Amino acid sequence: MKVDNPQAFRFIMQDEIYLLNKDKGVNITPPATAPVVTDKPEPATATAEVTEQPAQVAAVVKEQFVSPPQPAAVAAPTPQPVIQTVEAEFNYLGKNNKNFLVLVNYTAETHIADTHLAALQSILKRKDLDLDDVAILNVNKYAPVKLAALAAFFAPTRLVIMGKDALPVGIGNLPLNQPLQGKKTHVLYSFSFDEMMSSNDNKKIFWEHMKTL
Numbered sequence: 001m002k003v004d005n006p007q008a009f010r011f012i013m014q015d016e017i018y019l020l021n022k023d024k025g026v027n028i029t030p031p032a033t034a035p036v037v038t039d040k041p042e043p044a045t046a047t048a049e050v051t052e053q054p055a056q057v058a059a060v061v062k063e064q065f066v067s068p069p070q071p072a073a074v075a076a077p078t079p080q081p082v083i084q085t086v087e088a089e090f091n092y093l094g095k096n097n098k099n100f101l102v103l104v105n106y107t108a109e110t111h112i113a114d115t116h117l118a119a120l121q122s123i124l125k126r127k128d129l130d131l132d133d134v135a136i137l138n139v140n141k142y143a144p145v146k147l148a149a150l151a152a153f154f155a156p157t158r159l160v161i162m163g164k165d166a167l168p169v170g171i172g173n174l175p176l177n178q179p180l181q182g183k184k185t186h187v188l189y190s191f192s193f194d195e196m197m198s199s200n201d202n203k204k205i206f207w208e209h210m211k212t213l
Contacts, residue, residue, distance in 0.1 A: 100160075102134055105140045123207065159185050
């Protein structure tokens with residue numbers, strides 16, 4: 001059956017059958033969709049757990065097994081031994097009242113041979129000096145003897161070195177029979193008494209230079 005006017009359905013069919021919901025004025029709300037339950041954890045939660053766990057484990061490990069760095073121990077300075085300078089002691093003839101030092105070298109004598117001492121005293125007398133004014137040191141008993149030790153002990157203002165065997169260590173190369181004036185000491189390097197006793201010329205040369213001291 002063909003019906004051109006929809007309103008004609010009211011006369012042949014019940015309202016509940018031919019009316020659409022929008023024509024009835026009924027507002028039908030579709031049923032709420034139930035949340036889908038899944039066994040998989042939420043991504044955000046999973047990420048948080050994965051992020052937290054290593055950090056927590058690292059903190060525990062650090063607390064239990066990793067000791068905080070200790071400051072480096074500073075070793076106490078090792079005390080240095082005190083070096084004491086022992087002043088040399090010399091056994092010499094005379095009293096060194098005028099700081100006049102005479103160096104000789106004798107193997108078999110304590111100080112100087114008697115004949116040589118008599119000759120030296122004669123020379124000193126001509127210079128208005130006596131044995132108390134000088135110090136006669138036999139370096140053979142202290143070989144090698146250092147100039148610094150002699151200077152510290154005798155503080156000589158005049159120094160006579162009689163023979164090459166009487167030269168102290170550290171004095172350098174001295175010209176023979178040429179008096180030298182140092183800052184503190186007038187030095188004469190000349191013959192030994194053995195060299196002078198057999199030669200009048202050597203005695204004369206020695207005396208000429210001794211006069212200038």
